[in-house]
Amino acid sequence: MDKLVIIPTYNEKENIEKIIRKVFSLPGAYHILIVDDGSPDGTATIVKTLQKEFSDSLHIMERQGKLGLGTAYIAGFKWALARSYEYIFEMDADFSHNPDDLNRLYEACTTTADVVVGSRYTKGGRVVNWPWDRIFISKGGAMYTRMITWMPVHDPTAGFICYRRKVLSTIPLDEVHFVGYAFQIEMKYRAWKLGFKIGEVPITFQDRKEGVSKMSGNIIKEAMYGVWKMRKF
Numbered sequence: 256m257d258k259l260v261i262i263p264t265y266n267e268k269e270n271i272e273k274i275i276r277k278v279f280s281l282p283g284a285y286h287i288l289i290v291d292d293g294s295p296d297g298t299a300t301i302v303k304t305l306q307k308e309f310s311d312s313l314h315i316m317e318r319q320g321k322l323g324l325g326t327a328y329i330a331g332f333k334w335a336l337a338r339s340y341e342y343i344f345e346m347d348a349d350f351s352h353n354p355d356d357l358n359r360l361y362e363a364c365t366t367t368a369d370v371v372v373g374s375r376y377t378k379g380g381r382v383v384n385w386p387w388d389r390i391f392i393s394k395g396g397a398m399y400t401r402m403i404t405w406m407p408v409h410d411p412t413a414g415f416i417c418y419r420r421k422v423l424s425t426i427p428l429d430e431v432h433f434v435g436y437a438f439q440i441e442m443k444y445r446a447w448k449l450g451f452k453i454g455e456v457p458i459t460f461q462d463r464k465e466g467v468s469k470m471s472g473n474i475i476k477e478a479m480y481g482v483w484k485m486r487k488f
Contacts, residue, residue, distance in 0.1 A: 368454030
């Protein structure tokens with residue numbers, strides 16, 4: 256019991272059972288923690304039904320209201336640290352992150368780095384089925400972040416990540432400021448500033464086929480202004 260995949264959810268009824276079954280079909284004995292922000296579509300009910308089948312390895316944390324991606328992961332990290340997990344993953348519920356890549360992230364995290372990013376923009380990575388404006392914003396945001404922070408990560412906003420336990424236990428989680436894509440940048444930046452090694456493995460990122468994207472203008476603005484604030488950490 257050393258690997259935990261944290262999956263935040265809000266209205267993911269179309270995807271949640273499929274993503275859970277896919278992760279559990281992989282070799283490696285992964286556990287899953289779903290952090291659900293009060294999904295009105297019944298996502299949590301589907302998870303709790305599946306817990307009867309996967310009683311020892313499927314867990315759920317239910318929160319009241321849509322509290323944000325960053326706070327969902329922080330809650331999940333604290334849950335994992337209170338237990339015996341050594342490798343903690345972030346992954347989306349909508350199959351934009353291919354669960355088959357979990358083993359590649361795990362292998363890299365056990366051999367070459369303390370934090371491993373599933374990267375769209377390192378050599379060999381790519382994006383499929385995204386509109387040009389989303390690609391432009393995402394790639395531009397990655398370049399912008401690297402210019403300001405000097406952090407050596409090609410895909411700083413990526414949300415497909417494996418952390419060693421020691422990284423999350425060293426980062427002061429209660430001091431993490433941001434909740435959207437800036438949260439993803441901040442976690443990597445804090446790890447890097449603390450001296451942890453960040454690695455990247457190329458992935459193919461595919462836009463969701465079912466459900467609704469949670470991207471918003473406020474999330475983009477938070478990331479743009481947030482990177483300047485991070486330089487003070």
